[in-house]
Amino acid sequence: MRVVAKFGGTSLGSGDRIDRAADSVAAAVEDGHEIAVVASAMGSTTDDLLEEITFEAGDQDRAQIVSMGERTSVRMLKAALSARGVEARFLEPGSDDWPVITDEHGEVDVEETRTRALELAEEMDEVVPVITGFLAEAHDGTVTTLGRGGSDTTAVMLGKYMEADEVVIVTDVEGVMTGDPNVVEGARNVGEISVDELRNLSFRGAEVVAPSALSYKGGNLGVRVVHYLHGDLLTGGTSIEGEFESLVDMREQPLACLTVAGRAIRNQPGVFQSLSAALGDHDVNIDAVASGVDTITFYVDVDEAEFAENILHREVIKQDALSSVTLDDPLAVVRVTGGELPNQPGVISEIVNPLAEAHINVHDLITSATSVAIFVGWADREETLEIAQDLF
Template sequence: MRVVAKFGGTSLGSGDRINRAADSIAAAVEDGHEITVVASAMGATTDKLLEEITFDVDDADRAQIVSMGERTSVRMLKAALSARGVDARFFEPGSDDWPVITDEHGEVDVETTRERAREIASNLDLEVAVVTGFLAQAHDGSITTLGRGGSDTTAVMLGNYMDADEVVIVTDVEGVMTGDPNVVEGARNVGEISVDELRNLSFRGAEVVAPSALSYKDSNLDVRVVHYQHGDLLSGGTSIEGEFRNLVDMREKPLACLTVAGRAIRNQPGVFQSLSAALGNNDVNIDAVASGMDTITFYVDADEAEFAENILHREVVEQDALSSVTVDEPLAVVRVTGGDLPNRPGIISEIVSPLAEARIDIHDVITSATSVALFVDWDDREDTLETTQELL
């Protein structure tokens, strides 16, 4: 099996942890697996280097300085593997065979990087490749970086381009947890999670796998997260399933928009819970929710509009904080989902502006970390779908 194993800074934070990492790599090699290692800077080295830059420095010099953490890590790991009788070679920017190349815009040059990654992969039966994470190199030889979480990106990208069977992210957490174990009691490991779920969690604060890395995962590449104390690269942790697709999807059935108004609803604890519970207890499925200072809007099947309106009206009558409920139907929803949406400044404008030019009235826009939902008149659904499909 061909495996790319990424060791985070905490995993390499001391000599003992480097020994533990080398032991797990050597064991996998002994079992006949082809291993590429992606190494982050030891501990908080990169942050410490950045803190010491108290003078004016250009981007090129800054990249050279921060690269020293990863450059040290690959040398340490290579030496530890050699001490165990494992043939290994480290790769860093400036090496003749360095794989990760960026173009003039700082974006990964896919064709060149894939070609170089495959060249390294062709020798994995002879040696372990130990690659600096986070770093890249422009065509002119200057050092660039892949941004925050760049070592994760390096690992999954190389896993993809090397036709690896699996990428293992070795970190300081027991895979993906049901909650932050430092905050909630009884947090436990999640055995499996989808790419879509994890990307949304990552963009909302879960520091497990960098969101940028997951855009390189496809259905043929397994990705797993394990704790550095686990000691086995090939088992345990959390498996990340599926792949993140760029798509435009339209709901086939029409929706009704039910808006409940009330003074300063947002500041009234329990109002949202009581309204959504009332619908749920009566088996009314909520497709989406939007809120303002004085309103809460529920989108439900148009077929259930009258039933849902009566349910919400009872809540309005019973609660002094609420004043009225109104219904607008039929509406359509078109959702734009894309792995690179969060990394594209102005993406909402890119989506909405063509619809405005087409004279399509947008009733509502609801965004999540990785998708944009557009609510329009039912009669405008086909034009909205066609216009937004041209974006991806």
């Protein structure tokens, strides 16, 4: 089996932990597996280096300085593997067969990186490449970086381009947990989680796998997260299932828009819960929710609109904080899913401006970590879908 193992900063934070990492790699090699290693900077080295740059430094100087953490890690790991009789060599920007290449815009040059990664993979039956994470090299030889979480990105990207069977992210957690174990008593490991679920969690603060890394996960590439104390690269942890696909789709059935109004409704504890619970208790499915200072809007199937309106009206009568409920239908929703859409500057205007130019009124627009939902009149659905498909 061909495996790319990424060791995070915590898992390389001391000599003992480097020994543990080397032991796990050596054991996998002894069992006949092809292993490539991606190493982060030891401990908090990168952050420490950044804090010490108190002067004006150009991008190239800054990249060279922060690269020292990863450059040290690969040398340490290579030496530890050699001490165990494992044939290994470290690779960093500037090495003859360095694999991760960026273009003039600082983006990964996919074709060149894939070609180099495959060439490197052909040697993995004889040698363990130990590769600096986070770093890349431009065509002119300058050092570039892959941004925050770049070591995860390096690992999953190389796993894809090396045609590996699995990428193992070795970190300081058991895997993906049901809650933060430092806060939630009884938090336990989740055996598996989908790419979509984990990307959304990652965008909202779960520091497990960088969202940018999961963009490279294909359906045939396994990705697993294990604790550095586990000691076995090939078992345990949390398996990340599926792949993240960029897509544009339209709900086939029309939606109704039910808006409940009330003064400072957002600041009234329990109001949203009571409204959504009332709909759920009557088996009304909520497709989407939007909120304002004085309103909460529920999108439900148009066939359930009048029933849902009556349910919400009863809640309005019961609660002094609420004043009215209104119904608007039929509406269509077009969802654009993929990449890091809401985190890309200008992406909302890229969507809204062409719709405005086509004289399409956007009734609502809801963003999540990885998608944008566009609500328009039912008559405008086909044109909206076509515009969104042209854009993405």
